[in-house]
Structure formats: C-alpha cells, structure tokens
Amino acid sequence: MTTAKEFLFPWPLGDYPEVHSAKRPWLEAVLMGLNSLYGASLTSSRPPTVEQKRVASFIVKSLELFWSWEEKIPASTFKDLFRVKGVDYRGEEIKLARYFNWPCMAAAFPEEVGSLPIEEFCSGGCLSYIHDFKQFLIPEDQKYLGRAPRTMVEDSDWAEVCAGLLRVGICSVLPQSALYHVGGRPLLNGLFAVSKNEVKDGLELHRLIMNMVPLNSLCSGFSGDTCTLPGISGFSAFYLYEGEIAVLASEDIKCFYYLFQIPRSWQRYMGFAREVPRELCPPGHEGWPLPPCIAGITYGVR
Amino acid sequence: MVKAGCHRVLAPGGGEQEIRRDRHLPVSKNLFRVHLDNWDQICKVDRALAADILGQPSNLQVAMREEYDSRLLPRHPKKAVEGSLCAEVQGALINGDAAVATAKPDKIMKYMGLAWELVQRGAATQRELQVIAGGLVYITMFRRQLLCSLNAIWRLIEEMSAEPPVVRWRLPREVKGEVIRFLSLIPLAYMDFRLPMATQVTASDASMTGGGICASAGLTAFGQVAQTALLRGDVSEPFEVVEVLTVGLFDGIGALRVAAEMLHLPVAAHISVDAAANRVVESAFPGTLHVASIQELTASTAQEWACSFSSVGLVSDRLVKMSAA
Numbered sequence: 001m002t003t004a005k006e007f008l009f010p011w012p013l014g015d016y017p018e019v020h021s022a023k024r025p026w027l028e029a030v031l032m033g034l035n036s037l038y039g040a041s042l043t044s045s046r047p048p049t050v051e052q053k054r055v056a057s058f059i060v061k062s063l064e065l066f067w068s069w070e071e072k073i074p075a076s077t078f079k080d081l082f083r084v085k086g087v088d089y090r091g092e093e094i095k096l097a098r099y100f101n102w103p104c105m106a107a108a109f110p111e112e113v114g115s116l117p118i119e120e121f122c123s124g125g126c127l128s129y130i131h132d133f134k135q136f137l138i139p140e141d142q143k144y145l146g147r148a149p150r151t152m153v154e155d156s157d158w159a160e161v162c163a164g165l166l167r168v169g170i171c172s173v174l175p176q177s178a179l180y181h182v183g184g185r186p187l188l189n190g191l192f193a194v195s196k197n198e199v200k201d202g203l204e205l206h207r208l209i210m211n212m213v214p215l216n217s218l219c220s221g222f223s224g225d226t227c228t229l230p231g232i233s234g235f236s237a238f239y240l241y242e243g244e245i246a247v248l249a250s251e252d253i254k255c256f257y258y259l260f261q262i263p264r265s266w267q268r269y270m271g272f273a274r275e276v277p278r279e280l281c282p283p284g285h286e287g288w289p290l291p292p293c294i295a296g297i298t299y300g301v302r
Numbered sequence: 303m304v305k306a307g308c309h310r311v312l313a314p315g316g317g318e319q320e321i322r323r324d325r326h327l328p329v330s331k332n333l334f335r336v337h338l339d340n341w342d343q344i345c346k347v348d349r350a351l352a353a354d355i356l357g358q359p360s361n362l363q364v365a366m367r368e369e370y371d372s373r374l375l376p377r378h379p380k381k382a383v384e385g386s387l388c389a390e391v392q393g394a395l396i397n398g399d400a401a402v403a404t405a406k407p408d409k410i411m412k413y414m415g416l417a418w419e420l421v422q423r424g425a426a427t428q429r430e431l432q433v434i435a436g437g438l439v440y441i442t443m444f445r446r447q448l449l450c451s452l453n454a455i456w457r458l459i460e461e462m463s464a465e466p467p468v469v470r471w472r473l474p475r476e477v478k479g480e481v482i483r484f485l486s487l488i489p490l491a492y493m494d495f496r497l498p499m500a501t502q503v504t505a506s507d508a509s510m511t512g513g514g515i516c517a518s519a520g521l522t523a524f525g526q527v528a529q530t531a532l533l534r535g536d537v538s539e540p541f542e543v544v545e546v547l548t549v550g551l552f553d554g555i556g557a558l559r560v561a562a563e564m565l566h567l568p569v570a571a572h573i574s575v576d577a578a579a580n581r582v583v584e585s586a587f588p589g590t591l592h593v594a595s596i597q598e599l600t601a602s603t604a605q606e607w608a609c610s611f612s613s614v615g616l617v618s619d620r621l622v623k624m625s626a627a
Contacts, residue, residue, distance in 0.1 A: 026489060033486035036479070037451055062489045065400060071407040073415040078430050081416065087467075091432040091459070110376045121373075125612025136605060220602075222609045228322040230335050232394045232443055235403055237327040238344075240495045245352055246398030248391070249343040249363045250383035254376040256339035 008055060009038040012048045016056060023063050030059050084195055097209070100193035101157040102164040104206045108196060110254045114169030118260040129222050133266060136220045143218055145182045148273035149190025149211045159277045166280060170208075170258055172267070173281050179271040182218065188273035189214050208258070215269050317539035328535030334362065335391075341366060342383075342391050344398075352387075359384045394444070401495040405441045413437030414485055421478050425470045428462035435459060438484050445491040454480050544615030545570035547607065551596060553577035559587050570611045575599065 011031045019027055035043060048056065088094045122130055129136060137143075153161050165171040179186040190211030198205045240246060253259070262270075318328050321335040321344075334343045343362055347355065359367070363384065370377055383389045387399040394403045404410075417434050420426045426434075435455050442448040454476040462471055506515040521529065545568045550558040553574040562569050574583050575593045583590050593599065 029486035033483045069407045073411045087429045224612045230321045240401045248389040251341045252378035252381040253339040254378045
C-alpha cells in the first residue's frame with residue numbers, strides 16, 4: 001500500500017509558477033514545516049510531482065484564507081505583556097490583580113446591578129444550593145482559615161470605593177461579629193480588579209473581582225450545568241454542504257456576575273477584609289462590638 | 303439562566319438545536335449555544351436565500367431579546383451580532399461564507415510576535431515559555447494534528463520547574479526549531495466545515511512506554527443498524543428533562559445502568575459502588591464513577607454528588623421495579 005508520506009515527502013520547495021510571488025515565501029515555509037515534521041531532509045531537489053502540486057494547491061487555498069487579514073504582529077514584548085498578565089499555577093495566562101479606585105470601576109456597572117433576586121433564576125439543585133448553603137459547608141474538623149486575601153484599594157480611595165459599592169447595591173455594611181467565624185476568626189475575603197482593556201473618557205476601565213478563595217475553601221464547589229458548556233472543539237463536526245453558508249447571531253448580557261442579589265443569609269460568608277469608614281455605617285453601629293465591614297450582596301453565581 | 307431563557311422561548315421542543323459538550327453536535331439547520339452570559343445562533347442557509355436575512359435579527363434572537371427584557375437582564379448592544387457571515391464565537395473567528403473557523407487573528411499575531419522574540423533572544427524564563435506554549439496550543443484547537451509538532455517545549459518547561467520561575471534558560475536548538483516550525487504551519491490551523499467525511503475511522507493512543515493504532519475495515523452488524531438510526535437534531539427534543547442519577551450498589555456488571563439505557567432514561571451519570579466487574583461496567587458506560595466500597599459512602603459524598611449533578615431530579619438505586627411497572 002502506498003501511503004501519503006511515500007508520494008509527498010520530502011516536498012520540493014520550488015517550481016510553483018502558478019502561485020503568486022507574494023505567497024511563495026509562505027508556501028515554502030509551510031512546506032518546510034511539513035518536511036520537518038516528516039523528519040527527513042528539509043527539501044528535495046526534484047521538481048514537484050502532479051500529486052505534490054495538487055496538495056500544494058490545497059495549502060495555497062489555506063494561505064488565501066489568511067491573506068485577507070489586516071492584523072499586524074504587534075510591537076509589544078514580553079515586558080509589556082507581564083505588566084498586565086501573569087501565569088497561574090497551571091501555567092495558564094491570567095490577568096494580573098490590580099489596585100482600583102471607584103471611577104475606573106463605576107462606568108462598568110449597569111443600573112440593574114444587584115437588583116435581580118437570584119432565586120427567581122434558579123431551579124433544582126442550584127436553588128437548593130442557594131437556599132440551603134449551610135448544608136454545603138465542609139465538616140467542622142476540616143475547616144481551616146488561612147490569611148485573609150488583600151483588598152487592593154489604596155487608603156485614599158477606600159472611602160469612595162465603599163460608598164460606590166454601597167450605592168450601586170453590590171455590598172452592604174455588616175458588623176464584623178455577624179460574619180461567619182472559624183476557630184474564633186471571622187471569614188474575610190478579598191477584592192481586586194483586572195483591566196477590561198477599555199478606556200472611557202481617558203480612564204482605564206476595570207472589572208471588579210471578589211476573591212472568594214477563603215469561602216470556597218470552606219464549602220463544596222457547585223458545578224451545576226458547567227459540564228454542558230460547549231467548547232470550540234465541538235465545532236469540528238459542524239458540516240456545511242456545498243451551496244450552504246452559516247449565518248450567525250449573538251447576544252451578551254452585561255455585567256452578569258453582579259446582576260443577581262443573593263439571599264441575606266449568604267452575607268455572613270461574604271465579608272471583605274477591611275473596615276468600613278464609620279460615616280458610611282447605618283444608624284446604631286456605634287454599639288457594634290467589632291468594627292464594621294462591607295459584605296457582598298451579589299456574587300458570581302451563574 | 304440564559305439557557306432557561308432559551309427554554310421558555312423554544313418550549314416545548316428545541317433542545318435538539320443546542321450545542322452542548324455532553325451531547326453530539328446536532329445536524330439541525332438551526333443551532334444555538336449558550337456559554338454562561340453569552341448566546342450564539344448558527345443557521346445553515348442556502349447561499350441564494352441568505353441575502354434576505356443578512357443584517358437582520360433572527361426570529362429566535364428577537365424572542366430572546368424580549369425574554370431578556372421581561373426578566374430585566376441588560377443586553378450588551380455593542381456585542382450583539384445580527385445575521386452576520388462572520389463573528390467571534392468563544393475565542394474563535396467563524397467565517398460562515400468561507401465555511402471555516404480560525405483562532406482570533408489578533409491573538410495569532412500576538413503569539414507569533416512573542417514566539418519570535420524568544421527565538422531571537424535564544425533564552426526564556428519558564429513563564430515566558432508557558433505563555434508561548436499556551437498560545438500555540440490555542441491555535442492547534444483549529445487543527446488538532448499540529449499538537450504533534452510540540453514536544454521538546456513541554457520537556458523544557460518541566461525541567462525549568464527545578465529553578466525559580468524568574469531564571470532565564472538558554473533555549474535548546476530543538477525547542478527553537480519546534481517554535482519556528484510551528485509558526486510556519488500556522489496557515490494550516492483552521493477548521494474546514496466543508497471537509498468531506500473520511501470513510502475510515504482510526505483510533506490511536508500512546509503512553510511513555512508504548513502505543514497502538516487501529517483502523518476500521520468495514521461495518522459490523524451493529525454498525526449497520528447504527529447507520530440507519532436517527533441523528534441528534536433529526537427529531538424534536540424536550541429542552542429540559544429531569545435527569546436521573548443511577549447509583550448501583552454492589553453493582554455487578556452494572557445491570558441498573560443497563561436497565562436505565564433500555565428505558566431510554568436521561569441518565570446524568572452512573573455511580574458504581576462495590577462492582578464485581580468494574581472493567582465491564584467501564585467498557586459499556588465509560589463515564590461511570592466508581593466507588594470501591596459501600597463503606598466509603600458518607601454524607602459528604604452525597605453532598606459532592608448533589609453539587610456535581612444539580613440537574614438531577616431522581617436518584618435511583620433500584621430501577622427494576624420501575625421498569626416492570
């Protein structure tokens with residue numbers, strides 16, 4: 001039996017006069033790459049056979065697909081990349097946690113933030129998790145609280161950030177004594193931001209991230225329907241007949257993480273590790289035994 | 303939640319149009335996919351008729367918008383796509399006219415630039431190499447075969463773990479060669495939606511110590527029957543069904559799971575406890591979760607299952623009576 005590698009490789013790089021001269025360097029590059037994968041000498045001095053020309057024409061068609069692109073290789077370097085990105089423990093690229101202030105955050109929130117009761121959007125096991133979260137905490141003897149993560153806001157910006165989060169309804173004020181405690185210590189989470197890569201009125205917009213690692217370490221994770229989420233590899237079986245084309249439509253929901261209001265019973269698990277300025281506290285706070293803190297009333301539940 | 307919106311809009315059927323990771327891709331003409339806060343629709347249409355719908359919101363899209371409005375979910379109008387031949391779908395650029403999908407051009411350019419920087423410099427930190435390797439793997443999603451062109455880079459990343467991540471290592475010639483070769487093959491990295499199906503099926507697998515490959519030579523009797531069966535998308539499917547979690551205690555050969563299969567129950571998962579024939583169960587139902595002993599079952603195990611299979615409405619350890627009924 002003759003296999004493809006016997007009649008194709010090693011592939012001669014030259015003598016494709018029918019290919020536009022601008023595309024020939026790229027064709028050569030692809031053929032050299034394929035020859036390298038084949039593992040033999042880089043090229044052949046013989047003229048291409050009919051079969052080699054036929055397959056090369058397929059590669060030229062592939063080149064044409066990319067030819068229409070107008071994007072250019074950016075001048076940015078690794079130094080630029082690592083100013084905004086890092087690599088996580090799995091080796092994956094992630095955006096770096098940033099300090100934030102209120103003006104950079106405020107423009108990203110639509111007015112619906114924190115206004116939609118989450119129970120109205122859930123059913124089955126998801127609703128049970130929302131209603132009965134206490135049941136999903138890990139056993140008492142396994143609970144451990146490490147150091148509280150940072151709240152990445154400069155002291156000079158903190159009062160304005162608190163006021164903003166309270167005003168739009170993402171957080172409310174809670175006495176620290178009302179928070180969930182493990183071994184006598186309150187459960188405190190962190191806050192930071194990542195860049196949205198958008199600029200509005202000269203301000204770089206940020207996305208607010210609640211660092212709930214401390215809470216997550218105390219409860220069972222909820223996977224819900226995530227196993228049904230499609231990946232791009234699923235499209236490999238997508239097929240269009242000759243004469244058929246694909247027409248696409250798409251919709252996105254704004255600021256999905258912060259639209260939904262969680263039940264008040266969750267708030268004790270969602271405090272942040274920083275004291276709220278007294279002037280933002282509700283009446284009666286003077287009698288609270290511990291300093292007040294802000295706690296989320298929205299959460300990234302999908 | 304977005305999925306629930308689709309449910310209300312498409313009810314009583316329409317489930318067969320959904321692209322989901324846990325089901326085969328439907329053959330329907332109209333498809334949609336939901337990814338968290340994002341909804342996409344892909345319609346296969348006759349080229350001659352496409353002009354009538356280009357630039358217009360589809361009926362389903364209009365219905366979805368009404369559903370969003372009624373639930374006070376704010377749309378992102380700038381990100382909306384209406385009857386377009388080209389759109390970005392989950393990190394891919396789909397060109398419905400050319401019938402191809404590629405990685406996003408700006409990302410390809412970014413990783414080409416960074417990879418070239420490393421090759422020219424001849425040295426890299428582990429972090430830098432991880433970024434490059436991750437970017438190249440993203441590009442291979444559109445031509446899986448390209449994955450086999452990356453080998454030495456993984457070994458080097460692994461070796462680099464022995465040193466702090468900031469230490470810059472000299473790049474061996476073979477790693478530089480792999481990266482350059484990959485860059486030269488990028489024009490092949492696209493999915494072709496008109497590529498004809500091959501009639502021969504091959505399967506291969508390999509480990510560090512061995513490997514195997516086999517190729518189909520024809521259809522068995524079972525294959526002949528399967529060939530005539532309906533495909534997903536041929537018939538209407540309910541959008542949301544109550545799924546079943548079967549828990550086979552002292553599972554034997556997984557008879558409970560077999561019974562569920564015969565009844566065509568929508569099984570979310572099967573948990574096989576204390577099975578006498580694990581490999582038989584695994585072979586027939588590859589997704590089975592195995593628990594070695596019934597003594598390992600605790601309240602926290604049940605809680606874990608509850609979190610993992612939240613759409614399950616029935617947990618059964620005895621289906622025989624139900625099937626008899």
